[in-house]
Amino acid sequence: MRFNRAVFLDRDGTIIEDTHHLSHARDMKLINGAAEGIKLLNSAGFKIILITNQSVVARGYLTELELINIHRELENQLQSQGAYLDAIYYCPHHPTKGKGTYRVECDCRKPEPGMMRQAAEDHELKLKNSFVVGDKMSDLEAGFAVGCSGVLVRTGYGIEAEARLAGFEQRPHLIADNLLEASRWIGQQEVSEFVDSGLA
Numbered sequence: 001m002r003f004n005r006a007v008f009l010d011r012d013g014t015i016i017e018d019t020h021h022l023s024h025a026r027d028m029k030l031i032n033g034a035a036e037g038i039k040l041l042n043s044a045g046f047k048i049i050l051i052t053n054q055s056v057v058a059r060g061y062l063t064e065l066e067l068i069n070i071h072r073e074l075e076n077q078l079q080s081q082g083a084y085l086d087a088i089y090y091c092p093h094h095p096t097k098g099k100g101t102y103r104v105e106c107d108c109r110k111p112e113p114g115m116m117r118q119a120a121e122d123h124e125l126k127l128k129n130s131f132v133v134g135d136k137m138s139d140l141e142a143g144f145a146v147g148c149s150g151v152l153v154r155t156g157y158g159i160e161a162e163a164r165l166a167g168f169e170q171r172p173h174l175i176a177d178n179l180l181e182a183s184r185w186i187g188q189q190e191v192s193e194f195v196d197s198g199l200a
C-alpha cells in the first residue's frame with residue numbers, strides 16, 4: 001500500500017523567529033538552518049506540512065487573508081533557498097479570546113491533533129511513520145496523540161520547554177539545537193517495516 005511520510009513543522013520559533021503576534025510579512029525572519037533543513041527533508045521524500053496556531057486571527061490582529069499573504073511570503077523566502085512546503089494548515093481560533101465564530105473550543109488548536117488528522121486525509125499520510133518538530137510541548141503532544149515521533153528544537157521557546165519536561169508523560173524522541181539538526185536526524189530514521197508491510 002502506498003502512503004506518505006510527513007514532517008509536521010511548527011511555524012513560530014521553529015521555522016521563523018517568534019515575533020509575538022506577527023502581523024506583517026516584513027517582520028518575518030527565517031531561523032538559521034531552517035530552509036536548509038526543509039530542503040533536506042524535501043529530498044528525503046517527506047511531505048512537509050506546516051501546522052500553526054494563529055489565534056492572532058481570533059484576536060482580531062490579522063484577517064485570514066493577511067495571514068495567507070504572510071504564508072505566501074514565507075513560501076517565497078523558502079523557495080528562494082530551494083526549500084518547499086507541501087501544505088499549510090492553521091488554526092485561527094481561540095477558546096476564550098476571540099471574536100464571533102473564532103471564539104470556540106475547536107479540535108484544531110494544538111495540542112489537539114485536528115490539523116494533523118485533516119492533513120493525513122488530504123495527503124494520504126501514515127501518521128505512525130511521520131514526525132512533528134516544534135519549540136513547545138503542545139506541538140509534540142498533538143503529534144503524539146496521533147502516533148507521530150516528536151522532536152523538540154531549542155530555538156524559539158525550546159529552551160524553556162526543555163527545562164519543564166518533567167511535567168510531561170511522553171518525552172521528545174530527540175531534542176535538537178535547531179530544525180537543521182532535527183531534519184538530519186529524521187532523515188536517518190527507518191520506516192518500521194512490521195507496521196507497514198501488512199504481514200505483522
Ligand SMILES: [Mg+2]
Pocket residue numbers: 010011012013014134135136156
Ligand atoms: Mg512555536
Ligand SMILES: [Zn+2]
Pocket residue numbers: 091092093106107108109
Ligand atoms: Zn482551531
